[in-house]
Amino acid sequence: MTFKERLTYWGFRLAWWAGASWPEAVVRKIFAAAAEILWRGHGASVRRLEFNLARVTGQDPRSPAVRELSRRGLDSYFHYWTEMFVLSSLSVADIYARTELRDEQYLQQALDRGKGVMFAATHSGSWDVAAARMAHQFGPVMTVAERLKPEALFQMFTQSREAFGFNIVPHVGGPKPPTEVLTERLFAGGIVGLASDRDLKGRGVKVSLFGSDIRMPLGAVRLARSTGAALLPAAMFYEGDVTVIQFYPEIDFVGLNERGGYEALAKVFEQILSAHPEAWHMLQQVWLDHPKSWGGNA
Numbered sequence: 001m002t003f004k005e006r007l008t009y010w011g012f013r014l015a016w017w018a019g020a021s022w023p024e025a026v027v028r029k030i031f032a033a034a035a036e037i038l039w040r041g042h043g044a045s046v047r048r049l050e051f052n053l054a055r056v057t058g059q060d061p062r063s064p065a066v067r068e069l070s071r072r073g074l075d076s077y078f079h080y081w082t083e084m085f086v087l088s089s090l091s092v093a094d095i096y097a098r099t100e101l102r103d104e105q106y107l108q109q110a111l112d113r114g115k116g117v118m119f120a121a122t123h124s125g126s127w128d129v130a131a132a133r134m135a136h137q138f139g140p141v142m143t144v145a146e147r148l149k150p151e152a153l154f155q156m157f158t159q160s161r162e163a164f165g166f167n168i169v170p171h172v173g174g175p176k177p178p179t180e181v182l183t184e185r186l187f188a189g190g191i192v193g194l195a196s197d198r199d200l201k202g203r204g205v206k207v208s209l210f211g212s213d214i215r216m217p218l219g220a221v222r223l224a225r226s227t228g229a230a231l232l233p234a235a236m237f238y239e240g241d242v243t244v245i246q247f248y249p250e251i252d253f254v255g256l257n258e259r260g261g262y263e264a265l266a267k268v269f270e271q272i273l274s275a276h277p278e279a280w281h282m283l284q285q286v287w288l289d290h291p292k293s294w295g296g297n298a
Contacts, residue, residue, distance in 0.1 A: 005150040012153055016160065019085030028082050035078035039071050044295035045283040049073055051294035052286055055210050056277045061294060072278040076238055080126045080281060083243075087128050088160050092136055095164070099133040099243045106247045107138060107191075110230035116186030118229045119247070120196040120220035122269055124279040125236025126243045128161065131193060133245065135165025142167040142185045142192045144178050144219075179223070186227040193234075196220040197269060198286055205262045206288075210270060213288045221261040225253060231261070233268040237279035248272075 001009070019027055039046060047061075050070045054061035057069070083098075090098075110117045121127075131141045147170040148154040158168045167185070169178045182192050196217055204215035224231035231253075235246040248271075251264050273280055290296025 001150045001152075005153075009150050009153045012156065015081075015085045016088065016156065019082070019087075020089045024082070024086050024089075027086060028079070031078040031082045032075065035074040036071075039074050046070060046074070047293075048285060048290070048295035049283045051290060051296065052280065052282045053277055055212065055287060056273045056280070058210075069278055073280065076125070076279050077281040077283075079238060080128075083126045084128045084160075087132065087164065090132075095129065095132050095136065098241060099129055099245065100239075101133065101137070102244060102246045104137075104245075104247055106230075106232055106249055107134075110232065110250060111138065111189070111191075113230075114189050116189050116227055116229035117191045117232060118186060118220050118224040118227075119191065119193045119232045119234045120265060121193065121234045121236060122197040122272055123195050123281045124272070124276065125238060125245075127193075127195070127236065128164075129243045130236050130245045131161075131166055132164035133243075134191065134193075139191060140165045140167050142169060142182060142190060143194060144169045144171050144182070146170075147172050179219075182219075182223055183227055186223060186229040192223065192229070194219045194223075196265065198282065198284060205259055207259075207262050207266045209266050209287070210273075214266075214286050215288070216262050216266060221258065221265060224251075225258060225261060231265070233265060233272065235272040235276060235279075237276040246272075 050066050051061045053069050053073065054066050057066065059066050107117055135141045143166065145157065145168050148157060154170070161168055169181050171178055174181070185192055196219065199215035199217045202215065204217045206213050206215055220231060223229065231251045233248040233251070237244055248268050251261065253261055256264060285296045289298045291298050
């Protein structure tokens with residue numbers, strides 16, 4: 001374990017200890033202060049967020065409105081981190097009290113038909129709390145997670161989530177390739193959730209999002225089409241302290257080729273991001289033409 005890995009591990013371990021031991025109000029204040037410091041520093045990650053939010057809202061990334069929106073976005077992002085670290089101290093009643101499902105009939109209808117459910121979401125809101133609620137109400141939720149370094153840190157992430165009904169599949173190094181494991185779960189009528197708004201491998205399908213090209217990761221659409229699972233887009237955002245999970249109608253693949261499926265999903269993502277841009281925790285490059293002046297590669 002390198003010095004950097006050791007420092008990261010103990011930093012996360014301290015945060016989990018604080019989340020389980022300290023009053024949540026204190027933990028929130030600490031993370032809110034960290035969000036403010038990051039926002040004021042206006043480094044590359046914040047500039048990337050502002051460029052992304054500008055694309056969503058159709059405004060100039062230099063505008064005061066986008067600058068203020070990025071502040072709200074970082075507040076939401078650090079709220080998510082707070083909830084992740086306090087999750088282990090929450091009861092089932094706590095999970096229900098701080099979550100609200102909307103239009104969950106789309107999910108229930110698919111499950112009632114015996115179909116697997118592939119829900120696709122953006123990097124928004126609180127995945128951890130949302131999936132904990134879904135897992136308790138509908139059954140275990142399987143997802144893919146980056147295999148963090150050091151390995152002990154990845155195991156901490158995995159154990160904290162699996163205690164609430166997650167099934168974590170490492171993106172590398174597992175006994176089977178992730179696609180094979182997810183396919184088995186969907187054929188068995190289970191639930192799989194994937195963030196589908198950013199392609200990490202550079203092999204995704206090129207589609208238009210808000211009028212400019214991105215690459216969408218292959219997972220959600222390809223898995224749904226190959227298994228017959230219902231592809232349900234989902235939005236996650238905060239209303240006060242409540243995490244809202246909003247389901248959208250199943251994407252109908254009739255008459256669509258694979259690329260058409262990705263384009264249909266991108267259209268729903270436009271609706272989701274337009275409705276709740278402050279919930280989008282996208283501090284990385286998404287659009288292929290993201291300029292260097294805003295932290296991109298183009």
